[in-house]
Amino acid sequence: MDIFGSKNIKPMLIGEMQEAFDSPDYIYELKLDGLRCLAYLDKGSTDLRNKRNIKMQVKVPELSEIHKRVKCRCILDGELIVIKDGKPDFFEIQRRSLMTNTFKIQLASSKLPASFTAFDILYYDDHEVKDLPLMQRKKLLEKVIKENERIAISRYIEERGVDFYKLAKQNQLEGIVAKKKDSKYYFDKRTKDWIKIKNLQDDDFVVCGYIFKDNSTISIVLGQYSSKQLVYKGHVTLGISTADFQLINSITRISTHPFNDLPSANDNAVWIEPSLVCTVKYMMKTTNDSLRQPVFKGLRDDKTPKDCIVE
Amino acid sequence: MAIAHKTVISFGLVAIPISMYTATQDNDIHFNQLHKDDNSRIKYKKTCSHCGKEITSNDLIKGYEYDKDHYVVVTDDDLEKIKTEKEKSIQIIHFAQLNQISPIYYDKTYQATPEAGGDKAFELLRTALMSEQKIAIGKTVMGTKETLLAIIPREDGILISTMYYENEIKDLAKSYNKPELTEAELTMANALINSMVTPFNPAEYKDEYQVKLRELLETKIAGKEIVASKSEVPSNVINLMDALKASIEQNKAKETTTPKPKRKRTSKGA
Numbered sequence: 001m002d003i004f005g006s007k008n009i010k011p012m013l014i015g016e017m018q019e020a021f022d023s024p025d026y027i028y029e030l031k032l033d034g035l036r037c038l039a040y041l042d043k044g045s046t047d048l049r050n051k052r053n054i055k056m057q058v059k060v061p062e063l064s065e066i067h068k069r070v071k072c073r074c075i076l077d078g079e080l081i082v083i084k085d086g087k088p089d090f091f092e093i094q095r096r097s098l099m100t101n102t103f104k105i106q107l108a109s110s111k112l113p114a115s116f117t118a119f120d121i122l123y124y125d126d127h128e129v130k131d132l133p134l135m136q137r138k139k140l141l142e143k144v145i146k147e148n149e150r151i152a153i154s155r156y157i158e159e160r161g162v163d164f165y166k167l168a169k170q171n172q173l174e175g176i177v178a179k180k181k182d183s184k185y186y187f188d189k190r191t192k193d194w195i196k197i198k199n200l201q202d203d204d205f206v207v208c209g210y211i212f213k214d215n216s217t218i219s220i221v222l223g224q225y226s227s228k229q230l231v232y233k234g235h236v237t238l239g240i241s242t243a244d245f246q247l248i249n250s251i252t253r254i255s256t257h258p259f260n261d262l263p264s265a266n267d268n269a270v271w272i273e274p275s276l277v278c279t280v281k282y283m284m285k286t287t288n289d290s291l292r293q294p295v296f297k298g299l300r301d302d303k304t305p306k307d308c309i310v311e
Numbered sequence: 312m313a314i315a316h317k318t319v320i321s322f323g324l325v326a327i328p329i330s331m332y333t334a335t336q337d338n339d340i341h342f343n344q345l346h347k348d349d350n351s352r353i354k355y356k357k358t359c360s361h362c363g364k365e366i367t368s369n370d371l372i373k374g375y376e377y378d379k380d381h382y383v384v385v386t387d388d389d390l391e392k393i394k395t396e397k398e399k400s401i402q403i404i405h406f407a408q409l410n411q412i413s414p415i416y417y418d419k420t421y422q423a424t425p426e427a428g429g430d431k432a433f434e435l436l437r438t439a440l441m442s443e444q445k446i447a448i449g450k451t452v453m454g455t456k457e458t459l460l461a462i463i464p465r466e467d468g469i470l471i472s473t474m475y476y477e478n479e480i481k482d483l484a485k486s487y488n489k490p491e492l493t494e495a496e497l498t499m500a501n502a503l504i505n506s507m508v509t510p511f512n513p514a515e516y517k518d519e520y521q522v523k524l525r526e527l528l529e530t531k532i533a534g535k536e537i538v539a540s541k542s543e544v545p546s547n548v549i550n551l552m553d554a555l556k557a558s559i560e561q562n563k564a565k566e567t568t569t570p571k572p573k574r575k576r577t578s579k580g581a
Contacts, residue, residue, distance in 0.1 A: 030552060081546055102338045103525050107532065117548055147549060155552035157559050167555055212368060255391055268369065 003122055004075060007040055010188035011077050014177060016195040020165035026178045027134070028164045029156040031196060032117055033090040034081030034173040037300060039116060041074055048116070050097075050302040056080065059097050062109040063116055065081060066151045070144050075123035077185075078154065082114050087173060094298040098243060110245060118145060119154035122185055130185035133164040134193075137185070155306050175199055202281045202297060205233055206305040207248055208258055208299065209271040216240050220248070220296065221269055222280065223259065226310040230258045232266075233310075236280045236294040244278075244299050251275060277303045318451065319400040320436070320462065326400065327433050328426035331471055335420065340524050401451040401471070403461060409446045412461065415480055418473040423462075433469070440464035448474075562565065 003009050037056055040047040046067040048056040057064060060080065067308055070076075082092040092112055099105050121141045122130050129137060138156070145153050156179075157164055165176050175198030183193035205222035208230060212218055219235040237246055251272040279297040316331040344353040357366040374382035425433035440446065440462070447462035459474040 030555070032548065081548060083551075086551060088548065100336045100559070103340060103528075105527075107529070115548060117552075149547055152547075154548045155556045157556055160559055160563065163562060164559055167558060171555065179325070255387060278359075 002126075003128060004042070007049065007077070008218070009038065009075070009122070010053070011036060011038055011051060012185055012187065012194070013190045014194045014196045015190035015192045017201075018178075018195050018197060020176070020197045021161045021178070022159055022161050023178075024159050025181055026161065026195075027138075027156040027158055027181060028161045028176050028178050029114065029119060029173045030173060031155045031198065032079040032081050032118075032154075033088045034093050035300075036077040037078060037080045037116065038122075039076040039078065039118070041076065043067070043069045043073070050080075052302050054302070056097070058102075059099065059105060060109065060114045061105065062098045062113045063150055066286065069146045069148055069151050072125045072139060072144065073123070074125070074144050076116075076118040076141070076145075077122060078116050078118035078121035079117055080114055081273060082112050084112055087171070090174075094300065095243065097301065098247065098299070102206060113150070115150050115152060117152045117154050120185060122138060122187075124147075130187070133182045133184065134179055135181050149163075161197070169199055170184055177189075192271045200281045202279050202286045203311075204277050204279050204300065204303055205236075206230060206274045206308050207251075207272065207276040207278050207299070208232075208274055209266075209269040210238075210248060211235075211266065212269060213237075218245065220278065221266060222278075223274065224308045224310045229260060230274060231310055232259045232262055234290045234294065236278075236291070236296045238296045244296075246270065247299060248276060256283065274305050277301070277305055278306055316421070316453075320403065320423075320433075320449070321400045322403045322432075322436060322447075323359065325432050326482065327436060328429040329420040329423045329433065329469075330426055331423050333419070334422045334470065339518075339521060340528065401449045401462070403447045403449045403462070406440075406443075406445045406447050409444065414444070416474045418475055421471045421473075423469045423471050436462075437464045437469050440469075441466075 016289060035056070037048045040049070044067070045250060046057065046064055048060065048063065050056050073102060079088075081088040081097065083089070084092050085238070089112075093110075096105070096108055096114065098166060099108065118141060120134075121137050121144060122128065124140055125143065131139070135234050141153055146152060147153060161176065161178055167178050168174075174239050175196060180193040183191070203224075205224055207220055208223040209221040210218040211221065217237050217239050220238055222233040222236060223230040224233050230281040238248075249303075254271045254273055257266070257269065276299055278299050280291065280294045281297050282291040282294045312451055318329060318331065320327040320329055345351060345354060357371075358364065359366055373385045375385060376382055413424060423433075436447075441464045446464070448463055449460045451460060453473070459476060461472045461474055463470040480542075
């Protein structure tokens with residue numbers, strides 16, 4: 001069985017973060033704030049998988065026909081997004097990915113429909129194309145997809161990374177990605193050929209517990225793994241009326257905290273099984289490695305706790 | 312979100328790492344309670360029946376009512392001491408015929424898929440159970456409770472169903488008579504049954520009330536939205552990306568007309 005049949009490939013990941021730069025060897029595209037997905041499209045079916053190979057189709061029924069917009073069987077790499085107020089809205093697509101009730105999904109899909117923006121192609125007709133240089137894959141992508149409201153091809157510009165980043169920032173977009181023109185695609189690899197250029201930083205943490213505060217909020221106690229041990233990484237605030245809190249609240253509680261070392265400000269914390277992952281945005285890390293101005297961005301289920309590693 | 316419960320099926324000397332996902336979901340429509348004057352959500356406040364004070368989760372302890380208004384207090388430490396040793400695995404105890412087990416014993420069903428390194432053993436177990444038409448009976452610890460499980464093979468994957476213990480099953484509430492039946496009555500009833508046999512097709516059935524309820528809500532929501540906002544133009548990521556790309560190209564065009572020549576190649580792209 002080839003990769004289209006087995007459907008178990010993992011996408012290539014961005015391995016570098018830098019300041020904006022200009023280079024004729026790179027193309028630049030927008031980093032759309034959504035959920036990374038692979039789309040397996042053939043004659044009769046659309047099959048969207050997230051980074052953990054979980055089927056996403058049930059969450060986005062409005063995308064069940066996008067296979068009709070491609071000329072032949074293919075595997076596309078791209079971002080599943082919801083556009084709100086003219087911009088990709090991570091919160092909306094994340095909210096959708098957490099929905100299970102089919103009626104809620106149906107309502108959301110008619111109000112704020114999702115779309116898939118493809119930026120790479122890994123399989124064309126009957127063979128893998130990951131060894132073609134990026135620019136040739138881009139050409140192929142344009143040949144294969146007929147765009148509509150539900151499926152788009154990621155636009156890119158050449159050479160002018162600095163201006164493009166400025167523009168993205170002006171428009172309050174997440175950032176841009178620089179990709180080396182002659183780079184190949186490697187499954188399940190963190191590549192230095194793809195470089196993200198971002199305004200705010202973000203990182204993923206294990207939800208280890210939470211502390212009730214006044215005015216209906218909690219502080220989530222964050223952790224990350226260093227080898228097999230969870231390391232305390234500070235707090236981020238979340239409202240208790242949110243769906244994310246409901247989910248956190250439903251996790252089995254444990255009686256002791258999972259850390260070796262724990263600052264005393266955590267005496268009243270409720271500890272839970274370290275099974276959830278959340279993304280936190282922040283300005284920068286302070287010298288003692290804690291987060292400055294952390295903001296809770298959302299839970300994500302396309303990453304396992306074990307993959308939240310201390311950098 | 313599909314939260315996987317990771318565990319291991321241990322079967323003789325083989326350990327098969329698996330993920331368990333809940334197999335069913337609630338698609339019913341649920342209502343919230345609102346205050347009729349201003350349509351706001353109702354909040355629950357916990358108060359103490361003795362002193363009337365409002366209670367937060369920090370003020371709560373557990374008690375068991377052994378007699379009317381008499382409680383013994385149980386602490387987390389007490390419970391911790393008697394916890395069953397956390398078994399990380401599902402131990403297969405024996406195998407049985409599927410049709411030998413009454414449906415009354417089945418509680419909640421999960422779908423199991425193999426985790427890294429378990430594919431081969433998982434498929435072997437599934438295929439063998441299938442060809443023998445058997446299921447496995449096993450035990451594990453979920454939360455703090457020791458749970459009985461049935462491992463049931465399917466064409467695609469394996470089902471794991473939690474089971475009730477025998478002492479959790481109620482007896483028939485009252486006895487009833489079983490009158491004698493005649494051969495002719497039975498033949499007639501059998502014939503009737505056989506004339507109505509068709510394969511069970513679950514897709515044919517749905518909750519008609521829920522369908523009507525959904526339609527009702529959709530109509531109401533659609534009505535609200537016309538009132539709320541109709542100004543927003545449906546926006547598209549293509550427009551956004553094209554606009555940004557165009558504005559970069561415009562800038563570049565300006566620059567090339569300025570006397571400061573720079574080495575720049577024309578960009579094409581999508």
